Structures are given as structure tokens and as C-alpha cells.
Amino acid sequence: MLKIGSHVSFSDKGLLSAAKEANTYGSNSFMIYTGAPQNTRRKPIDSMYLEEGNELMLKNGVEEIVVHAPYIVNLGSYKANTYELAISFLQEEIRRTHAIGVKNIVLHPGAYTDMDADYGIQRIADGLNDVLEGTNETDVNIALETMAGKGTEIGRTFEELARIIDKVKHNERLTICVDTCHIHDAGYDIVGDLDGVLEEFDRIIGLSRIGVIHLNDSKNPRGAGKDRHTPLGSGFIGFDTINRVVHHERLQGLPFILETPWIGKDVKTQRPMYEVEIALLRGNVAERFGIEFLSQVEELHSYFATQEMDPRVFVLDIWNLLKNDAKAKKADPREPLERLYDMVLEANLFPDLSEEGMNQRIIACLAGREIFTK
Structure with missing residues (x-):
């Protein structure tokens, strides 16, 4: 095992x-x-x-x-x-x-x-x-x-x-x-x-x-x-x-x-993504989090598609921006996961989810659709 x-x-x-x-x-x-x-x-x-x-x-x-x-x-x-x-x-x-x-x-x-x-x-x-x-x-x-x-x-x-x-x-x-x-x-x-x-x-x-x-x-x-x-x-x-x-x-x-x-906007309430990361690697996300979790991850994929963006490409672009453009980093120092969280929060996709719950779904989305269809 x-x-x-x-x-x-x-x-x-x-x-x-x-x-x-x-x-x-x-x-x-x-x-x-x-x-x-x-x-x-x-x-x-x-x-x-x-x-x-x-x-x-x-x-x-x-x-x-x-x-x-x-x-x-x-x-x-x-x-x-x-x-x-x-x-x-x-x-x-x-x-x-x-x-x-x-x-x-x-x-x-x-x-x-x-x-x-x-x-x-x-x-x-x-x-x-x-x-x-x-x-x-x-x-x-x-x-x-x-x-x-x-x-x-x-x-x-x-x-x-x-x-x-x-x-x-x-x-x-x-x-x-x-x-x-x-x-x-x-x-x-x-x-x-x-x-x-x-x-x-x-x-x-x-x-x-x-x-x-x-x-x-x-x-x-x-x-x-x-x-x-x-x-x-x-x-x-x-x-x-x-x-x-x-x-x-x-x-x-x-x-x-x-x-x-650990990630999160408030240092005092930051949480690790270990639970969802382990479930993704084990391939038992539905068993661990429930079927609704999968539908919410699919909803994230659909949302990002409407924004004409690939969330993984977005993440890498932001890391490069923060590394190579000092002015851009000073203007907006938010790291990629925080920016994705803010986008989803503003879209009001999952109003009942905690910050940890929303971040777990974002991590699952970044793993790609293929992981759920194997």
C-alpha cells in the first residue's frame, strides 16, 4: 500500500x-x-x-x-x-x-x-x-x-x-x-x-x-x-x-x-493542503471528500474557461512575473494561489465554503481533469 x-x-x-x-x-x-x-x-x-x-x-x-x-x-x-x-x-x-x-x-x-x-x-x-x-x-x-x-x-x-x-x-x-x-x-x-x-x-x-x-x-x-x-x-x-x-x-x-x-490570506488561519494532496495522489478524492467535491472542481474548470484562462498557465505566469518584474510585484505581491482564490471568491461560486475548502478545490483543479477520469 x-x-x-x-x-x-x-x-x-x-x-x-x-x-x-x-x-x-x-x-x-x-x-x-x-x-x-x-x-x-x-x-x-x-x-x-x-x-x-x-x-x-x-x-x-x-x-x-x-x-x-x-x-x-x-x-x-x-x-x-x-x-x-x-x-x-x-x-x-x-x-x-x-x-x-x-x-x-x-x-x-x-x-x-x-x-x-x-x-x-x-x-x-x-x-x-x-x-x-x-x-x-x-x-x-x-x-x-x-x-x-x-x-x-x-x-x-x-x-x-x-x-x-x-x-x-x-x-x-x-x-x-x-x-x-x-x-x-x-x-x-x-x-x-x-x-x-x-x-x-x-x-x-x-x-x-x-x-x-x-x-x-x-x-x-x-x-x-x-x-x-x-x-x-x-x-x-x-x-x-x-x-x-x-x-x-x-x-x-x-x-x-x-x-x-500552508496557505491562506490570514496567517493565523492558514492551513496545509495535505488532505487533498494525499487524496489526489491516492486517487480517492470522491471517497475522502464526496461526489459534490468533484462537481465543484468541474465547476472551477468551467469558470476558468469562461475567463479564457488555463489556471496552471496562469500560476506559472504569475511566478515569472513576481520573479522578473519588481514593479509588478510591488504593485501586487499576491502569489498565484491567492489570486486564484480571490477570483473564485469574487465570482461567488461557492459562498458556503470556508477558505480552506475553496483552496482544496483550487488545488484539485490545478491537478487537471485527467486525474479524475483515469
Whole structure:
């Protein structure tokens, strides 16, 4: 069965809260941080409701979840205190991941800052050697994440990741987390040649080493090196490509994790589109949302046709406008999904729907008519 879920919070009642949240989206997998992703403060693992969380996961059919290391860990740093903190903290995160019962902890490899890529690769490999040799939890793998290529981060190419792996003694404990937005932004043509990209990955690293896949659309054209996520269908990758990734025969059995951003006009009431994104990828939208949902999506298609516009083309045009025309962005900084929402709201198509409900239907519309006729 397709393992698909989203990033969820890990607070209050720890794993129990995370499992409850994931279930509201229809997830049968999910990803957590064991504390705030921006710092190293952590509650004792025995206060994280692990038993109760695992019981609820079992009840909800969740077989595998993923942990993500905090963003502040930088094994590529030349600064001794930053580097040593990264090693000791990552060792503790591995112990916490083991206690939760998870086999993959996702890690951004690191950035070389004022040095160079060769230095960064060696520094990260040395750090991983120290981390792995200093932990006995051999059932926990470090999943090095493919990166978008911004700044001095390492992992923007398959070759960089392969060089790290080759330098690590216990590299059987290294897996890869493939992020669709990141590899697109790094220049890999998953839209036009997904099979070719997978073949290249297999030749350089090996598809068997993939442990996790992050699902994100991108606000930027291929090769931009920006790493800016957007909900599925509302970016330059598009729903069709993400759907092909999820159902690709060579990627079956892996956990697919959504990291798409929350959307909404009011920051206080913003919501993720995880529920509809998961249903679209599973192909059970009618079962999840009801037959009326499908008719409302068709009504959106008809409405946009009367406006002589293709909503997906509109979305990409607006991203390009916001990127390339500073005056236009200053005059109207609204992102594409907000503009589509405002159009539908003004047309008064669904006066009884909440903002979240309307956005869910817009996301389904951007997936295209074909997804509902297969």
C-alpha cells in the first residue's frame, strides 16, 4: 500500500499528538522533528507519549514514519564549536530516533560557508564517521537529503552525495532522502525525463539507497537553485510529475512525505493542503471528500474557461512575473494561489465554503481533469 503522509508537529503530547494530526490528513506515514527544528532544546524522550502514539499509529495503519534533524546542524562548518555541536547533537538525535522506533533520520548534509566544496564534502564525511562510530543504534540510518543548490550547501548533485558516502566507513547506515523540489531546483529534469534522472541516480548512488522521498512543487523554473516549496500543482514541477514519482515502479515501498507550505490570506488561519494532496495522489478524492467535491472542481474548470484562462498557465505566469518584474510585484505581491482564490471568491461560486475548502478545490483543479477520469 502507498505510504504517504506529511510533516506534522511533535509537541504537547509528542508522538500521540503527531499521530492524531497525521490521521486528519489521511496519512499512513508522516515525518516529525523530535523538538523545534530551529534549536537544540529537547524534552526528555520518556515524556513524548511514545507508547500511546505507537498504539494510535497501529490503529490507523501507519507502518513507517520518518524523523528530520533540525536545520541548525551543520557538519560542513569549519568552526569547531558549530561542528562539534553538530556531531554531539546528531548522536543524541539518533538515540531519540531509535527510542521512537524510526529507521531514517533525514539530514541536510551541511554547508561549507567560507571554505570550498571539497572541504565541505570531507568535513561532512569526517563528521558522519564520528557520529556513526559514536552511536550503537545501528538500526537507525542517516538519510542525506538532496539539496537545491542555494548558497554553499553540499548535496546539490548526486556526485557530491556519492563522494560523501564513499568516504564514510559505516556507509551501510547512510540512505538518501530525495526531495522533488530540491532536485528540480538543482537542475535535474524530473518533469521531462523522470526515468532518465532515476537512471542517473541509480548509476551514481544506487536507487536501493533511497530511504525517503519528500514531495514538493517548486515556485521556480528548473535549475534556479532557490528551494521554495509550493503546494502540488501550483509550481513548475506540476501535479502530473509528482504523481508519476509516487507511482513509479522503481520507487514503491518508500515513505512519501509532503512538505508543502500552508496557505491562506490570514496567517493565523492558514492551513496545509495535505488532505487533498494525499487524496489526489491516492486517487480517492470522491471517497475522502464526496461526489459534490468533484462537481465543484468541474465547476472551477468551467469558470476558468469562461475567463479564457488555463489556471496552471496562469500560476506559472504569475511566478515569472513576481520573479522578473519588481514593479509588478510591488504593485501586487499576491502569489498565484491567492489570486486564484480571490477570483473564485469574487465570482461567488461557492459562498458556503470556508477558505480552506475553496483552496482544496483550487488545488484539485490545478491537478487537471485527467486525474479524475483515469
